[in-house]
Amino acid sequence: MVSVRALVFTALVVGCGSQTGEVAGGLFPDPPDTTTSTRPVTTDPLPGGSPSTVAVDAPSTTTAPPTASDPPVASDPPVASDPPVASDPPVASDPPTTSLLPTTGWPAGSWVDPSSIGEPWGSVPGVLTFRGSPTRSFHGTGPVPTDPVVAWRFPRDAPMCSLSSVGGVQKEWCGVGWTGQPAVFQRGAHTWLVFGGLDGRVHFLDGITGARRLPDFTTGDLVKGSVTVDPDGYPLVYVGSRDDLMRVIAFDRDEPVELWSLHAEDSGQPLWNTDWDAAPLVLADHLFAAGENSRFHVVHLRRGYDVDGLVTVDPELVWFTHGWDDQLIDDVGYNLSIENSPLVIGDTLWFANSGGLVQGWDIAGLAIGIRPKRIFRYWVGDDVDATLVPDRDGMLYVAVEYERGTDRSHELGQVVKLDPSKPSDPLVWAIEARSEAPSGIWSTPAVHRDLLIVATDDGEVLGIDRSAGTVRWTLELPGPVWSSPTVVDDVLVIGDCAPAGRILAFDVADTTVVPPLLWEVPTGACVEASPAVWNGTVYIGSRDGYMYALRDRR
Numbered sequence: 001m002v003s004v005r006a007l008v009f010t011a012l013v014v015g016c017g018s019q020t021g022e023v024a025g026g027l028f029p030d031p032p033d034t035t036t037s038t039r040p041v042t043t044d045p046l047p048g049g050s051p052s053t054v055a056v057d058a059p060s061t062t063t064a065p066p067t068a069s070d071p072p073v074a075s076d077p078p079v080a081s082d083p084p085v086a087s088d089p090p091v092a093s094d095p096p097t098t099s100l101l102p103t104t105g106w107p108a109g110s111w112v113d114p115s116s117i118g119e120p121w122g123s124v125p126g127v128l129t130f131r132g133s134p135t136r137s138f139h140g141t142g143p144v145p146t147d148p149v150v151a152w153r154f155p156r157d158a159p160m161c162s163l164s165s166v167g168g169v170q171k172e173w174c175g176v177g178w179t180g181q182p183a184v185f186q187r188g189a190h191t192w193l194v195f196g197g198l199d200g201r202v203h204f205l206d207g208i209t210g211a212r213r214l215p216d217f218t219t220g221d222l223v224k225g226s227v228t229v230d231p232d233g234y235p236l237v238y239v240g241s242r243d244d245l246m247r248v249i250a251f252d253r254d255e256p257v258e259l260w261s262l263h264a265e266d267s268g269q270p271l272w273n274t275d276w277d278a279a280p281l282v283l284a285d286h287l288f289a290a291g292e293n294s295r296f297h298v299v300h301l302r303r304g305y306d307v308d309g310l311v312t313v314d315p316e317l318v319w320f321t322h323g324w325d326d327q328l329i330d331d332v333g334y335n336l337s338i339e340n341s342p343l344v345i346g347d348t349l350w351f352a353n354s355g356g357l358v359q360g361w362d363i364a365g366l367a368i369g370i371r372p373k374r375i376f377r378y379w380v381g382d383d384v385d386a387t388l389v390p391d392r393d394g395m396l397y398v399a400v401e402y403e404r405g406t407d408r409s410h411e412l413g414q415v416v417k418l419d420p421s422k423p424s425d426p427l428v429w430a431i432e433a434r435s436e437a438p439s440g441i442w443s444t445p446a447v448h449r450d451l452l453i454v455a456t457d458d459g460e461v462l463g464i465d466r467s468a469g470t471v472r473w474t475l476e477l478p479g480p481v482w483s484s485p486t487v488v489d490d491v492l493v494i495g496d497c498a499p500a501g502r503i504l505a506f507d508v509a510d511t512t513v514v515p516p517l518l519w520e521v522p523t524g525a526c527v528e529a530s531p532a533v534w535n536g537t538v539y540i541g542s543r544d545g546y547m548y549a550l551r552d553r554r
Helices: 326-332 407-411
Strands: 006-009 052-055 150-153 163-166 169-174 185-186 190-196 200-208 212-218 236-240 244-248 258-263 280-282 286-290 295-301 316-322 343-345 349-350 356-363 373-377 397-401 414-418 427-432 447-448 451-455 459-466 469-476 486-488 493-497 502-507 515-523 532-534 535-541 547-552
Touching: 150 515, 185 532, 190 547, 236 286, 280 343, 326 373, 326 486, 349 373, 414 451, 486 532, 493 535, 502 535
Parallel strands: 052 469
Antiparallel strands: 006 427, 150 547, 163 169, 185 190, 190 200, 200 212, 236 244, 244 258, 280 286, 286 295, 295 316, 343 349, 349 356, 356 373, 397 414, 414 427, 447 451, 451 459, 459 469, 486 493, 493 502, 502 515, 532 535, 535 547
16 A cells, blocks of 8 residues: 655745736637636745554445335426626726735635635535535535435436547447546436436436436536536526536426537637546636636626516626646646646635646736736646645645656645645645556645545545644545545545445544444445535445435434
8 A cells, every 4th residue: 555755845946927928838829819728937845653444344245235115206496596697898908807816815806706616506405516616625514424224226227338439449438437527416406416327418407316317418528527506596507427418407497408508619629639537616796617628717797587487597708718838838848737626715716637737827907808817826746636625714625646756746745735825835845646657646625624535646635733643543445436525514525445335434523533334335336536515415426327325324
């Protein structure tokens, strides 16, 4: 098993220049007034008792658990009343920015109140997107089951599977993949569960019974990421697929209907590919969406209702930017995409890319036509597919893969804590968490009390002291562990890749000791998707072809 050692750095200087213009040597010229880039100056960083470890043995069986009998199909819920429609802001040329990062902590802002970190979001009760909120920090609502059984498994017949090509080779994909966290929410008197599957479909289920509330919506390829449900009560789902499209889907009809889509080539020639894995955000009638085309997009949705009471949108792409710059291409080449889910804190948009470039963009004036400007740049050396994680103290945690073997990834490691209030010298600490390439971290970490909980490709789950940057304890699971740890009511829920593909729960109330195992439920294959916890039920998909609902016997 991989050893993990803490590396503490004392100095790093990363400047963020003010020069704007085309990037990548003009390789992909852009329409005027659509994209900005800054060319940074970087300098190399200075390199700077044994933790507790417990192995959680996996049984060798591969038998899936029994499922409950088929319940009746729930009736359609009533349509929510019309929320207000936001006005259409103009988009202007590039003026100076109107806000900067503060000297300490997170800045206040008009987009997302920093005090909402860890809290639910929007007027719709539920876990509406990956990690539940614009700050990607709401994991759900308890109680967490104490001795769960499989309440239902979807589908009840054949598993969710489809054929898709990778590198020209066609293979079968089944179940729910990374990140694959379902959206669960209350609409009228009903609990809805919406998720995308590797069968290339978006599924609309009753969260209590597991029955279809609507027919499946079929895309043209895999749906690997997490869907986003509109937080303002509009019956809309936002979801990307491997078929090149980010879609807006209405679910207030007899069947789901695509109202609009954004093609990966609408913002120019993709730098890498045309998939959409990142879960988008919806804020103030704007859609924030990152693509594997290595571009970030903001769309003004103009949501409303027609004379028949059906939801409508009239979208406009108001801004996009490259996720790369010349320096990054010099450092790692052209294998650059954005797969992690964006977050917004105050008036700053945060995301990273597969080249390891962590970025903060000032969006304070976006709604009144002021173009965003990059105000933070930090290179961690390798692919960042995990979503960035904030804490309430104004810190940002970055989980990094180990694929390229760059000098930078050797110097920093794979778990990095940054202080965004110090953009020229943000590094607080860094920890190595890898074996041989490919390894590192695909899973998004979780902040819990004084810990950062990190799951690695090698199968380790690390409890890291957030202040000291030292590993306090380690769990060893069958890897890879791509499932992102979810913590609700001091219970950690996560999936592993044991032969039977388990869903496990650990007691993390005492952060100073190795968490004891509370329960485990086998599926039929690796569980790389992330769980959602809502009102006594754990919802999680498996690569065995099924979505599971776990709850206590009644």
